[in-house]
Amino acid sequence: MTDCLSALFSLLIFPGFAFLLLCALAFQWIDRLVVARLQGRVGPPWYQPLADLIKLLAKEDVLPTEAHELACAALPMVSLAAVLTAALYIPVGKHSAPSFEGDLIVVLFLLSIPALAYFLAGWLSGSVFSVVGGNRSLLQYFSYEVPFLMALSGPAILSGSWSIAQITAQQSHAPWIVLVQPLGFFLALTGLIGKLKRSPFDIPKAKSEIGAGPLTEFSGRKLALWQLSLHIKTAVGIFLLVDVFLGGASIGLPAPAILVFGIKALLVLLVLSLVDVLYARLRIDQLVNLGWRVLAPLALVQVLVVILIGVG
């Protein structure tokens, strides 16, 4: 009984749905505030992301007649479900996730599902802008995903385990992987920016070119679910990077685990916000160029270095 209750608690409260929702809203607020202040603006009040979510849920939900109704209803839910499931296997603070050997691969796979759902949403929602956006999102996916996967393999090879919890645990008595594989961390961050479709890689939803890209025709509840899945993915992606590269909750000093974890996550978020502010948006062919000519070779170098030097 208590097992059942504690499982329910983990799923729904911490570090489950409620916690992730809270993190998604909090991270969104901090990101918007930091970007605003750096741009010379004031930024939104703390309750803005929550207000936006509630507002969207209450709005009318319309789709063009050419749109595939069932798919458009299912895809945002699929995206959200994938992201939430991925979160199950990522340790937060001291909380131990149900881990098994290979859960890193499972998590990466689950985190790719939203990208494919996004692309399909573009093709099936009945607008020229969303089709173009969908095409771009798929091109973008191939450009960042390969370096991202390779960058995340480095720590796994080094730690000798493909379980996130294990990789994190190992860093409590060894230097953080970011210090040993800084290139890998840089590539993982770049890949994360592409995954989250943040500037300079917000190409599929380039406002000035194609409306809102694949999500142009979505509104109301469906759009609320899409946005929620994107923001929870932000939180989940950051948690993943903190666990794999920054040692999770460990700091070598006695300190509350959740606090340490939280500070590391916020630092990663700050870096993402800074990059958002500093650059113009790239064009899709420029990103593909960058991904295959610069990032993928660098990732390959990093993996080779780990194999040759690290494990030995």
Place this chain on the structure above:
Amino acid sequence: MNIDLVLQVLHERFPTDPLKPRTVPIDETVVTLTPENLRPAVQTLIERFDLRHLSTITGIDTGDEIELLYHFWDGQGLTLRTSLPRENPHTVTLIDLIPGAAFYEREASEMLHIVFDGHPTPDPFLLPDDWEGAPPLRKEEAP
């Protein structure tokens, strides 16, 4: 642009045209030609003086006739003026000589119902697609 030289050349090429050059503010010379000589005059200006900057084409319905003014500029202004009859005004297009004249001709054609022979796109330019009324700059209809 040496305006005196331009006037001299125009006078030599079109001795039968009234020309009647007069200076008009601000730093502009207006020259009158017959409609048939307008295109050759523009050709002369382009070939002899490389005068290709057409500022705009003004169409005016004076009540007696339709006046077309082609405003050129190169340091100073030169306007070529010609008159067309009010019913069925026709003239030749200049867009093969000066592609930039296309918009101005379309506007004059739409606002005053002037036909520019050889102009390929006589679609609505500024007026809405379902415009039913008379050309707006003609004098006949009530404001």
Place this chain on the structure above:
Amino acid sequence: MSRITIPIGPQHPALKEPLSLLLTAEGERIVESTLRIGYAHRGLERIFQNRNYVQNIHIVERVCGICSHVHTTAYCQGVEALLGLQVPPRALYLRTLLCELERIHSHLLWLGVLAEHIGFTTVFMYTWRDREIVLDIMEELSGGRVAHAVNAIGGVRIDIDSEHIDSILARLDDLERQIDTFLGVVLHEHTFQVRTHAIGRLTAEQARRYCVVGPVARASGIDVDLRRDEPYAVYDQLDFRVIVAHEGDVWARTMVRTMESVESLQMCRQLLRNLPDGPLAVRAPRHVPAGEVISRCEAPRGELVYYIRSDGSDRPARVKVRTPTLPSLAALAEQLQDINTADVPAVLAGVDLCIACADR
């Protein structure tokens, strides 16, 4: 590869004003473009004939929101020439001051819009914030941020005292520092350059064929600026450079406009420091003797032409307005040929469209 038609407009995030540009794309490459304007056509040339010369000043001002003052300058200048009026020097100085302030504000606005279109929101926020300095100055001088109602036939309606001059000069110094930062971004920031270099190229020959004017022409190597070549107001007494570039792409246009803003700033300083004393206007009769005039001004977007014909009454017989955006629109099809879909907003922005001007 199949063709897809992308509608840019009449409503689109890349457009500040309505126009319809239908792009046919093969993959990410544009193969064809169809332009339709006239969505903001208000029939102003007809309206001018039904109002008297003074009423028309207010209508002329509203041809465009961004370059409203230069429109009234061109119009009033024309009517003053028909009347044979000698506008007092102080009035001409103030008129020119507002022209140059308006040029700075227009170029800063434009830089922000271009940055926003290439996804560089930070530069957009900064330029529009610094544009507020100019808008505040214009509001203090005239009472309006957008429509200034400064020009009258015969002079100007505003005045300025020495304390105000000092305050403006101090703020212009702040603005100059900010514009230098933007110039640094244009010259050195990598992502800005990859999004603007070699995009929307227009050769000098193409520009001449379409009679393109203004910064777009100057960015393609055509060295024409009406302020130097046919000076009006007090431009013959000012010391300034005409900025010309040769690449003809969006980056060159950005360079030209940003450096022109710096020149305008210097001109504002000269105007404020050398402001002569004297009356602000001469009396203008209501009836304008029969005649015609062609008044040209260098608006922020290029050569602005007003042709006015009077018949001796108090209403003009014909007012023809040719705004500088029109030839740029004519040349747009060439610039859009064979470019990437993603570069379309940059090209549109690079041309600095003012559709209200073009449609009238």
